[in-house]
Amino acid sequence: MRRGDYVIVETSQGIEMGVAAGWPQHLPKGVVRAPLKRVLRLASNDDRMHYEENKLLEEEALVTARERVEVYGLDMSLVDVEYRFDNRKITFFFTSEGRVDFRELVRDLASIFRTRIELRQIGVRDEACMIGGLGICGRELCCSTFLHEFRPVSIRMAKDQNLSMNPSKISGTCGRLLCCLNYEHHVYVDAKKRLPARNARVTTPDGCGIVEAVDLLKEEVRVRLD
Secondary structure (H helix, E strand, C coil), X not given: CCCCCEEEEEECCEEEEEECCCCCCCCCCCCCCCCCCCEEEECCHHHHHHHHHHHHHHHHHHHHHHHHHHHHCCCCEEEEEEECCCCCEEEEEEEXXXXXXXXXXXXXXXXXXXXXEEEEECCHHHHHHHHCCECCCCCECXXXXXXXXXXXXXXXXXXXXXXXXXXHHHECCCCCECHHHHCCHHHHHHHHHHCCCCCCEEEEXXXXXXXXXXXXXXXXXXXXXX
């Protein structure tokens, strides 16, 4: 097996197809968490064709499910659908402001698709991760490329970095605070410990004065002398 090969693997959700992300290697104990799932075999041409067929079925299933949601008048928005590789289960991902009683919908979808149905409620960050897009920086969303864990983000992080409090400048496509506020926050916190605060009274080689501005990245302050 080589990096980039398509493989059939065991997962917690059943049998799936994936891509080998790295070269086979021996890792010391403690580096990976047990129990590990097995790589069953290299994917055959038939496996890859079946995977592509499932992708087409997912598109059709999403359209059908959205129509049924409207019929039942449910306050939910279907975001994505995922066929399990062996077609024994279909998972629909949705967002909603509150709890939704979708039991009738599940029974309806099960009768249409003749397989097990799961409806899984997700948050707005998960929705952005699934749909993808571009952030205000012009690059692909972190959550849909490399960010695999959502860490808490607070408005304090934006204030510590002297950012504009304009919601459109510090919010992502999901409407929540930008995940990237986390990336350099510790740098600003450390710098703040070493520099005087704005409006603080300080003594300089040229005399005493009041701090008018603080540049945390350059670790410079502008002082208005008495």
